[in-house]
Amino acid sequence: MASYPILPEKLLLISLKMYFTPDQTLTYLRDLLNPVNEIVHPTNKDKLLLALIPDFLTIWPCAQILKEYETNLATTTRTPNPTPTFLLGAQDCFWESQGAYTGEVSPASIRALGCSIVELGHAERRAIFNETDAQTARKAAATCAQHMVPLVCIGEVTAPGPIASQAVGQAVTECAVLVRAVLAAIPDDAPVIFAYEPVWAIGQPKPAGVDHVAAVVQGIRAVIGVRAGTARVLYGGSAGPGLWGAGGLGRAVDGMFLGRFAHQIEGVREVVREVEETLALV
Ligand SMILES: O=C(CO)COP(=O)(O)O
Numbered sequence: 222m223a224s225y226p227i228l229p230e231k232l233l234l235i236s237l238k239m240y241f242t243p244d245q246t247l248t249y250l251r252d253l254l255n256p257v258n259e260i261v262h263p264t265n266k267d268k269l270l271l272a273l274i275p276d277f278l279t280i281w282p283c284a285q286i287l288k289e290y291e292t293n294l295a296t297t298t299r300t301p302n303p304t305p306t307f308l309l310g311a312q313d314c315f316w317e318s319q320g321a322y323t324g325e326v327s328p329a330s331i332r333a334l335g336c337s338i339v340e341l342g343h344a345e346r347r348a349i350f351n352e353t354d355a356q357t358a359r360k361a362a363a364t365c366a367q368h369m370v371p372l373v374c375i376g377e378v379t380a381p382g383p384i385a386s387q388a389v390g391q392a393v394t395e396c397a398v399l400v401r402a403v404l405a406a407i408p409d410d411a412p413v414i415f416a417y418e419p420v421w422a423i424g425q426p427k428p429a430g431v432d433h434v435a436a437v438v439q440g441i442r443a444v445i446g447v448r449a450g451t452a453r454v455l456y457g458g459s460a461g462p463g464l465w466g467a468g469g470l471g472r473a474v475d476g477m478f479l480g481r482f483a484h485q486i487e488g489v490r491e492v493v494r495e496v497e498e499t500l501a502l503v
Pocket residue numbers: 236343418422423424425457458459460478479480481482
């Protein structure tokens with residue numbers, strides 16, 4: 222019987238959006254996995270898991286690279302590898318699994334190619350394609366039906382004003398609408414990831430302030446409440462090296478959702494190291 226992926230304590234997810242050519246994506250994934258680069262540490266996977274979310278066109282070759290990686294790992298360590306060392310995701314899906322839906326991508330096909338995560342409701346899709354909360358919730362249900370994890374992007378549109386507490390309240394209120402819609406649409410035991418990405422902090426030189434993020438994430442966790450399935454809350458929006466460690470986001474969130482600041486392998490290595498330090502894995 223199919224089961225949901227198990228989410229460890231911390232997650233580092235990377236979306237390539239539409240930045241890379243196919244060749245760049247495959248080289249990038251090989252670099253992430255190359256032990257010489259010291260980014261993916263298989264022995265840490267029960268505590269920290271990385272995932273790559275490439276464009277649709279490169280999911281299949283990425284899955285092939287990952288399959289080869291896992292096979293080699295199992296051979297060299299002489300241990301069977303029941304849970305993956307690295308996860309693959311898609312940047313969107315449709316809510317139906319099959320039929321006359323030109324240009325859409327079926328969650329069943331995404332699953333069949335080896336993805337465990339489907340990103341949904343990103344701010345760019347809302348702004349450019351007018352995607353709604355109701356559509357995102359339907360897609361989340363379809364994702365869970367294929368035993369994948371919905372990665373639901375939430376975040377307030379307007380940058381905080383001068384009164385911090387008001388800004389936090391406003392942000393939580395805006396995020397709560399989609400959080401509630403998604404939780405009502407998916408089974409209670411399905412794992413789910415919420416990526417808190419303040420819209421005003423995406424594509425910027427710097428991320429949102431740690432205090433703002435910590436307070437909003439606390440509010441989001443209260444909205445999620447108690448459920449049978451795991452719910453992880455990540456931060457995204459110009460996240461990169463230097464954001465996690467001492468006085469940073471490590472105390473507030475379950476991981477980060479990286480964009481541009483993960484384009485260089487060195488940046489990913491630094492972020493991984495910061496998370497490993499807070500988990501006492503190094
Ligand atoms: O939207 C994001 C991740 O999905 C964040 O992107 P940037 O880190 O490039 O701002």
